[in-house]
Amino acid sequence: MRNLLSFALIGLALVLPAQAQQMAPGFPGDAAVDLGQEKKTLKPRVVPNSGRLEWMPAERDLTSWTTLSHLDQRDARRPQRVTLEEPLAGNPMRGRDIAMAKSRGNCVACHELPGDPWPGTVGNSLLNYQRRGMSDARVYQQIYDARIFNPQTVMPPYGTNNLLNEQELRDLVAYLQNLE
């Protein structure tokens, strides 16, 4: 029995470090993940009349951002100040698609934008945004990381947290600055 236990422990010791290497140090042990899966993050599936909970890959790998686990020792990403390199070179039409798409900008979840029948009201209305006369750099920073202007903002830091890439951010700025 004791031998069996030793073998099991040695087995664990061989397996665990290999898994740990795949995750950043401090990643919590109570997160719903399968490190063998490409997207790692799992979502549960409740199977009727079963005592077991099934897990399947989630739509997105969410392991690189912090969790609510007490075991999570990684730092959250701090507010980041950026400089916009001119010219803007953004495409307003692409920007519109990004703003409306739930899986990308999803700006309409919180903001009012032209052409959306069910706008959110958590953030300000962005109708006629051009009339605000904001600089491109100011708008770029607002989307990249709005915490620079308001540490308590609820607006996600799209640049700092890698939700959108630089060109997508430029497209969004171009879209907003063209809303007459």
Add this chain to the structure above:
Amino acid sequence: MLNRTMLLTLLACPVWLLFAGQAALANEPYRELDRPRAYTPDVKGDARFSDTYRYWKDRSRLDPAMAGNPDEYWKLNWKFMDPPFNQAIHGGHFAMDHGETRFMSLNRTHSFARCLGAGKQGLKGLRAGYPRYVARLGRVAGLEEMIEHCAAKEGVVMQNGSYDNSAVALYIASHSNGMPIRIQVSKGPMRQAFERGRLLYHTRSGRQNFACASCHVHNTGKHLRGNNITTPFGDASHYPVYRTRYELQSLHLRMIECQLDTGAQPLLPGSRAYTDLEVFLTALSNGYPVAVPTERD
């Protein structure tokens, strides 16, 4: 420089976090808190929060006109989905029947119910007193965690969050129907769990850097597209719930769904963080009656 005594005082007193926007202890990982506030651990605390409690205080006297009004329905805190307003037969009823069958087969020797903490009153009131501190586990546990634990002692796998587990929880909860939730968070491990849960509720996480509180405290009543954000008060009294999209759902599975929807890596059901949040949310339902089975979209 802080001297040792001052530092110990600060560490011993989590209230200091109230005054700091960010958790900045040298050895702690960097976290941002979204404007923590104090909470009355009772459903009546909503009067000084969203002030909608008066509309959903009595489930048998909901205003049908409000339920049908797109600008007002959110003030009923979805209680129009609960009995007696909602008289529909739905998956929750079938789950409860299944839970009864599973419970009876587990409890042939009565040891299962005893393990869950049932006394002379049997299952009556059991759900209304969970989560609780379980001395033999040395930690605070929710009802679903205890069902998994006690079923295992009977040699049965009933994983936290599984259909069978939630079905048994639902059957047990049905014996508390109409009884107000009553958990004590004024001292000991339950107080600590409540306090951790309160801070977790305000802790930002995930790709969008949201805390639960970012929406459910600081933007209650506002629109997220077609949905209005509701109060966290009085929300823990109807779990496990039949979800028309997800079958049977325990409170911890609901948290997983919240996290996936907001782009945060979910934790496992029964994790300490989710249990702390469960204690916090359940305390905000103190005094509000259990009503099962019920459904949500």
